[in-house]
Amino acid sequence: MNELDALWELHRHDMEIKKIEQRLKRLPLRKELKGLKKEIEREIESLKRNKSKLDRFKKTLRKVEMEYKTHEMQIKDLEKKLYSGEVTSVKELEQLEKKLKHIKNIEGREEDETLELVELIENLEKEIKQQKRQIIQKKELFNQKKQEYRDTLEQLNDELFDLEYKREELLENMEKRLKKMYDEVKMNRDGIAMAEIQDGKCSICRMALPIMIINEVKKKEKIIRCENCGRLLYWSD
Numbered sequence: 001m002n003e004l005d006a007l008w009e010l011h012r013h014d015m016e017i018k019k020i021e022q023r024l025k026r027l028p029l030r031k032e033l034k035g036l037k038k039e040i041e042r043e044i045e046s047l048k049r050n051k052s053k054l055d056r057f058k059k060t061l062r063k064v065e066m067e068y069k070t071h072e073m074q075i076k077d078l079e080k081k082l083y084s085g086e087v088t089s090v091k092e093l094e095q096l097e098k099k100l101k102h103i104k105n106i107e108g109r110e111e112d113e114t115l116e117l118v119e120l121i122e123n124l125e126k127e128i129k130q131q132k133r134q135i136i137q138k139k140e141l142f143n144q145k146k147q148e149y150r151d152t153l154e155q156l157n158d159e160l161f162d163l164e165y166k167r168e169e170l171l172e173n174m175e176k177r178l179k180k181m182y183d184e185v186k187m188n189r190d191g192i193a194m195a196e197i198q199d200g201k202c203s204i205c206r207m208a209l210p211i212m213i214i215n216e217v218k219k220k221e222k223i224i225r226c227e228n229c230g231r232l233l234y235w236s237d
């Protein structure tokens with residue numbers, strides 16, 4: 001293989017390696033996973049809050065129901081007393097009626113409160129059920145994406161390994177001075193040591209090249225660098 005062709009091979013491998021390394025650095029899936037995880041955490045928190053709210057409502061409901069029963073019994077007792085004919089004093093009867101009315105009022109309010117609480121509990125239970133379903137779905141999605149992420153990572157790392165292996169092979173057959181020169185340019189030029197000639201220009205810095213230089217590069221007899229960016233010029237047949 002011609003020296004320049006060998007260098008170009010090396011350069012192409014390096015470009016592939018660079019591309020994969022960049023992809024590995026910012027895989028969109030990583031961001032997606034982070035976002036999804038946060039979403040799940042938020043929903044779990046909200047679910048916890050709703051559950052303790054539900055407990056509070058249920059506790060209040062039990063209390064109100066018990067009080068309602070007590071008042072119901074008190075009303076029965078008062079009515080029994082009132083209509084039994086045992087009490088004859090007008091004043092006492094009036095007092096009994098007043099008390100009965102008062103307790104009936106309370107009982108009415110308790111009835112309203114019970115209905116209200118039952119409705120609140122029903123709605124909250126529905127919401128909790130939906131939240132649980134959503135959390136399960138999101139967790140499934142998260143696991144699926146995590147697997148996808150792992151697969152992509154593995155695939156890219158495999159590709160990287162192959163490329164680096166082939167790169168080593170290419171280097172084995174290359175002269176030391178060439179390797180050294182290539183590495184120096186690569187290090188000082190953003191990791192891009194070579195540039196193709198395209199439409200009479202250096203493909204990387206876009207500088208127009210004299211026809212004489214182009215003809216020299218085409219011969220592939222010696223290494224010629226771009227006057228502007230210093231990269232090693234290459235002509236693809």
Ligand SMILES: [Zn+2]
Binds near residue numbers: 204226229
């Ligand atoms: Zn250039």
